[in-house]
Amino acid sequence: MSNSQILIQQDKVYRKRRIINYIGLTVIVALFITAFLPLFHIVYVTTINGVKAVSKVGLLEFLTAPPNPVDPQNPGGIGPALVGTLILVVLTTVFAVLLALPAGVFIAEFRYSGMSRLTLLLALILMEFPTVLIGLTVYAIFVERLIGRYNMLAGAIALTIVVLPYMIVQISEALRHIPYNLREAAFSIGLTRFKTIYRILVPVARRGILVGVLIGLAKAAGETAPLLFTIGGAYKMVPESLLEEGGAVPLLIYHYIQQPSEAYHVLAWGAAFILMLVVMGVMLISRAVVKEVKL
């Protein structure tokens, strides 16, 4: 084979590789764009339908009035369900932080002991648990056995179990990245370990911890399956005590979208729009607080 033939041969191979390169990269980018199309479409249609629903009665009315789906002209709002979600989210956040903070500290502090590694492993397993199973369990214990009817407290407990592992992992990650010399400085001035952690290290890691809490909060606001068998679903009025049946925005959407009449659907889309705004808002805020978010 002469020299020029080799060159032509090489040129052919090179051209083939270049073409494959272009085709391959194009396919990858096309798939990448496809992956995000549903998100854009979801945001688009939820906004369109939601704005239509909300503007029917006005924003303030929609956020405060009880639903009245029998009247298509004035279907009311989602007030009581929104209050229900608020109650659930606040309770869940309080419960979950009280449990997740010590657990996260435990995992971050005793990195090499079997017990804290076991805690992390259990949290990771719990994180992947189908939320519907958590709902079933809480129903069996708190609704059927202990209280005897659907109640808001059971809903909050179910949501706590759902968000707890996320918070544990996030908090332990946040604490793990604190430079070691801070801890040494605290010890050197004679602080106890308890004070070192809770007075020095936790405040230093507050951003990461806050993000963990915010993500948990957003998750609690949007979960439906754990509430299906726990809070019942009363959308017309606010429950008078935690041991009473109540409503929540995601559950309202689930129930109303399955009703045949159009006014229910309008309310469901409006509620979905509000829910989406809240959840995405919280996510964007936490994204702005720290760069890496672990879901």
Add this chain to the structure above:
Amino acid sequence: MLRRLLPEFRSNDDRRFFLLHSPTTLIVLLILLSIITVLMLYSVPVLRKEGLGVFIKNIWRPSDYDPEAEVYGLAAAIYGSVYTGLIAVIVAAPLALASAIVVEELIPRRAKGLVSTLMDLMAATPTIIYGIWGMAYLAPLMHRVLLLLHHHLSWLPFFSEPPTTGYTIGTAGILLGIMATPYAAAVIREAYSMIPTHLREAAYAIGATRFEVVRILVSLIKPSILAGLALAFARAIGETVAVSLVIGNSFNISPSITVPGYTVSSLIASQFANAGLYMYMESALFAGGLVLFIVGLVVNALTIWYMKRWEEAIKRV
């Protein structure tokens, strides 16, 4: 053994701190154990009545008058869970892999933050919103697509039945695939970013094109791609409300994706409200929960173990 459970204490202060925090392990353990216990205890009545047949038979016959005449079998629901889960994995695999590659390899660093924010938003969007979107927009679209597929490809068993509505196993599988994509992508991305830089540099140094580099690097993270897809599968079979809105809710065992079906979790969601009226239905639903639990646990345990091994391996490269 106990030695390895406990850390080394350097002072009494350390010991006190440890003791004060160790109950958290018990709490998490207690939560897990109570879920397992409740699922098992509540499935006992139906297991006693039907035996293991409850997992094999495809029948759902509540009886208003005679509890002994009630017969329940979860076969269709279990079949539907696995089937939709597999479709979800097939849908999510290329999407998740491609988005991981784009984020980690192709786009400039400044755009990376924006794209990963979008991915986080996708993961954070409540499942109920995916559900109503699937119901109102994806299902009608899928109806048209499935009609077309049935028209042209009805010799394939997957499209053998004519679709009467858009609420089908196929629709549920695709919706689940879309929902699981960001989670699978996150696992793949994490693995991708753990590949040592010198491997990428070596590939570019011998003149590999971008696509060739990507192919080499992807072949290195095959285990974590599998893990990401296993995670997607586990998520898919656990998903409840979104599926129950689009799957059509009927007891079918058919190879065709154009018919309505059930998954275990959508069965629980849609039947639980009236389960209290019957003697054994609630128990049958808990038995379904038990199946979900076992499948999920096996998939997750395998994934966690597999990933650990791979992480140790890649660190040695």
